[in-house]
Amino acid sequence: MSNSPVESPSLEEAPILHVDLDAFFASVEILDDPTLRGKPVCVGGAAERGVIASASYEARRHGVRSAMPSVVARRLCPELIMLPGRFDRYEEYSHRFRSVVNDLTPNYEPLGLDEVFADLRSLRRLGVNPLEAAWKLRQRIRDELKLECGVGLGRNKLFAKLASKKSKPHVVNGELVEGDGVVWVSPDLERQWLAQLPVQSLWGVGPQTAQKLHQLGFRWVRDLAKVDEATLARHLGSAMAATLISYAHGEDERSVELNRELKSLGHDETFAISLTTLDQVLAQCRHHAGVVVRALRAQGRVARTVSVVVKFDDLQSVSRSQTLPFGVDDEAAMTSVAQALVRSVELSRPVRLLGLYASSFLDRAANQVQLSFDVVTGTDLRSQAIEVSREQQVSSASLRDALDDIRRRYGASSVGVAADIDAQGLRIERQRGSHSFGPEGPV
DNA sequence: TCTGGGGTCCTAGGACCC
DNA sequence: TCTGGGGTCCTAGGACCC
Numbered sequence: 001m002s003n004s005p006v007e008s009p010s011l012e013e014a015p016i017l018h019v020d021l022d023a024f025f026a027s028v029e030i031l032d033d034p035t036l037r038g039k040p041v042c043v044g045g046a047a048e049r050g051v052i053a054s055a056s057y058e059a060r061r062h063g064v065r066s067a068m069p070s071v072v073a074r075r076l077c078p079e080l081i082m083l084p085g086r087f088d089r090y091e092e093y094s095h096r097f098r099s100v101v102n103d104l105t106p107n108y109e110p111l112g113l114d115e116v117f118a119d120l121r122s123l124r125r126l127g128v129n130p131l132e133a134a135w136k137l138r139q140r141i142r143d144e145l146k147l148e149c150g151v152g153l154g155r156n157k158l159f160a161k162l163a164s165k166k167s168k169p170h171v172v173n174g175e176l177v178e179g180d181g182v183v184w185v186s187p188d189l190e191r192q193w194l195a196q197l198p199v200q201s202l203w204g205v206g207p208q209t210a211q212k213l214h215q216l217g218f219r220w221v222r223d224l225a226k227v228d229e230a231t232l233a234r235h236l237g238s239a240m241a242a243t244l245i246s247y248a249h250g251e252d253e254r255s256v257e258l259n260r261e262l263k264s265l266g267h268d269e270t271f272a273i274s275l276t277t278l279d280q281v282l283a284q285c286r287h288h289a290g291v292v293v294r295a296l297r298a299q300g301r302v303a304r305t306v307s308v309v310v311k312f313d314d315l316q317s318v319s320r321s322q323t324l325p326f327g328v329d330d331e332a333a334m335t336s337v338a339q340a341l342v343r344s345v346e347l348s349r350p351v352r353l354l355g356l357y358a359s360s361f362l363d364r365a366a367n368q369v370q371l372s373f374d375v376v377t378g379t380d381l382r383s384q385a386i387e388v389s390r391e392q393q394v395s396s397a398s399l400r401d402a403l404d405d406i407r408r409r410y411g412a413s414s415v416g417v418a419a420d421i422d423a424q425g426l427r428i429e430r431q432r433g434s435h436s437f438g439p440e441g442p443v
Numbered sequence: 444t445c446t447g448g449g450g451t452c453c454t455a456g457g458a459c460c461c
Numbered sequence: 462t463c464t465g466g467g468g469t470c471c472t473a474g475g476a477c478c479c
Contacts, residue, residue, distance in 0.1 A: 024479095044447075051447045053479090066479085072444040087449090112449080112479040204452095206477050239453055240476090263451075270447060305471085315446085319473055353447090409472095 007186055014130040014153040014184050016256065017118045018160035019137065021097065022148040022168060024114035025054035028093050029083050031146055039081055044070055046082045047272045049352075053085060060171050093145060100140050104133060109256045117157055119256035134182045151182045158203065158252035159185040162193060190250050197221045202247050209236065224248035262299060266307070266357030267291040274313055274350035281310075281351055282339050288356035289334035296358055302327025302367045303358030306334065308341045311353035318345050323360060324402050326395065327367040333399050334358075340403045344410040 021027070025043040030036045040059035044052040050070035062077035074080055094113040101108050101116050108118040120130055134151040141149050152163025163183040170177055185193070199218055200210040212235055218224055224232075225248040232241035246252060267288050275281050285308070296303055306328070307321035320341040328334055338356050 020479095049445095049447080051445090053447075067446075069444055069446050072446090075444075115479070204477065208476060237454065260451095265450080266448095268448065307472090317474085321472060323471060355448090357450095 007184070008129060008131050009153065009184055009186070011120055011124050011128065011130055013155065015119060015121045016154055016156055016160040017120055017130065017134060017137075018152045018154075018157070018164040019101065019116050019118075019141070020150050020152075020164045020168065021114040021141075022150065023054055023056050023060075024093075024147070025085060025090055026056040026059070026083075027054075027147055028090055029086075030056065032089070036081065040064065040077050040079060041081045041083065042073065043083050043085045044073075046070055046084070049270050049272060057169060057171070057176055061174050061176060093147070096145055097141065097147070100144060101137065103140075104137055107256060107258060109258060109260065117160065117256045131182065131184060134184075138181055150179055152185070153183070154185040155190070155250075156252035157254045157256070158247055158250070159190060159193075161203065162197075162201065193221070194225070194248065194250055195220070195222045199224060199244075202244060204240065204243060209240070212236065221248050262301075262361070264357055264359035265292065265295050265299070266355060267295070268309065268353055268355030268357075270311075270353045271351070274352045275354070276350050278343075278347060281342055281347060281354060284354045285338040285342055285356065286331075286335045288354065289338050290331050292356050292358050293329050293331050293334050296329045297364075299361075300364050301361040302329040302364050304328075304360035304362060305358065306337045306341065307355075307357045307359070308338055308345075309353070309355035309357070310342065310345050310347070310351055311355075312349045313352050314349070315352070317353070320344055320406075322402060322406055324398070326398055327360075327362040327364075328399075329364065333395070336399060336403060337406075340406040344406060 026041045029041060029043060036056075038058060040056060040062055042052050042055040042059050042064060044050055044054070044066075048071065052064060052066050052068045052070060052073050054066055055064045055068075055073070059073075059077060059080055062080070064073045064077055064080060070082065074082070090113055094110075097114070098108070098110060098116065101118060105118050105120060105123060107120075107122055108116045110116050120128065120133065123133070130153050134153055138149055138151050141147055148169075150164045150167035152160045152165070152167055154160040154163050163185045166179070167181055167183040168179040170179065198210075198220060199205050199213045200207075202221065205213070213219070213224075216232075216235060218227065224244050227245060227248075229241050229245055232245065235241075236244070269284070269288070275284065304325075304327050305321055305323045307319055309317055309319045311317040322337060322341060324337070328337070334356075342354070
């Protein structure tokens with residue numbers, strides 16, 4: 001992989017830049033504790049159900065990778081140092097990282113904490129050379145943050161991202177090979193990559209889609225360039241088919257989007273020991289609701305849609321959601337809705353994960369106006385104090401309606417079951433490996 | 444070896460309105 | 462009496478990304 005010096009692209013040839021910090025969480029931990037340097041370090045859950053979120057290159061030499069179950073990582077590397085993660089600290093570094101990018105151009109789009117895409121086209125008037133800008137950016141990140149990174153340049157997001165991946169260090173036969181630091185995808189390289197890359201290197205092709213494509217006989221990006229779109233759409237859906245065929249021709253219309261609005265937020269937890277009683281599940285709903293409403297308030301948002309996800313030990317998951325006529329951001333309301341939703345799920349097996357998510361956001365201020373409007377139409381208000389208490393009444397009446405609605409949607413019988421379970425306390429007992437609950441016997 | 448927690452987007456079907 | 466087609470919103474599930 002070489003970029004000869006004469007091949008210095010113009011902004012038209014390399015308008016999109018992608019930066020990716022190396023082993024971000026693990027690198028921050030090493031910066032904060034230099035005694036970790038040179039050791040196999042990773043950040044992630046150490047418990048039985050934990051996975052690796054970030055691994056130092058020393059850990060990667062032993063085969064440890066992010067998204068790998070921690071038990072596997074420990075087997076591959078018994079001396080692995082596993083750290084729980086300090087996400088506030090990573091966010092601080094992430095802000096500093098974005099601030100350095102912002103000095104180059106404000107036209108950037110973050111992806112997670114450790115990546116950004118930037119559109120360099122607005123720098124045309126300044127006579128910016130993309131390769132020089134990329135090297136300078138990389139050097140500033142090294143100097144000011146003491147973090148390593150890879151930078152990719154390309155005609156679009158597709159190639160910029162493939163390039164930054166290529167620019168990074170990688171492990172070959174247990175040995176670390178330095179990356180190039182900055183990679184520009186020249187037209188020659190585009191052709192070479194489109195011909196030689198496996199389908200799973202494309203954005204959006206994960207294990208499931210890769211398997212489907214393999215079964216259809218498509219292993220390489222070049223194979224996808226010859227496919228009939230309608231045929232592919234029958235197997236992957238129309239959006240995925242159109243996207244992959246575009247990518248296979250080197251086309252990617254995605255723009256660098258500034259100031260993307262948050263669309264949902266939530267909290268979920270995989271329990272080290274699965275929950276086996278309704279009381280435990282309801283208590284977790286309350287806990288999750290607290291986390292979610294604090295995040296909502298920090299964003300100045302209220303959410304109209306509340307969703308819960310329950311994942312069982314067999315990894316099967318069930319979701320329930322309800323869209324309210326008003327937004328919520330208080331713990332009691334969020335807890336009520338979450339608990340009503342979770343009661344509509346048949347909890348006959350141990351619960352491995354519980355998730356609670358909020359979406360369909362409204363501005364907090366807009367929501368108050370709406371609640372006030374409801375009040376004013378019905379009443380002649382004489383004081384702010386009364387208005388506030390009436391708002392609460394309206395809100396709780398609407399909330400009652402919403403809870404009734406959830407019960408209605410899942411039928412009177414499921415309400416009855418839920419009520420019975422509630423009254424008697426759900427018991428899930430292990431009986432010769434199977435589970436039963438309440439008076440109903442084995443399920 | 445057996446899969447986290449933060450998110451995004453897509454699909455399909457049903458309800459409802461015009 | 463039976464029937465249309467499009468648009469929007471909502472719900473459940475699935476796949477993917479970092």
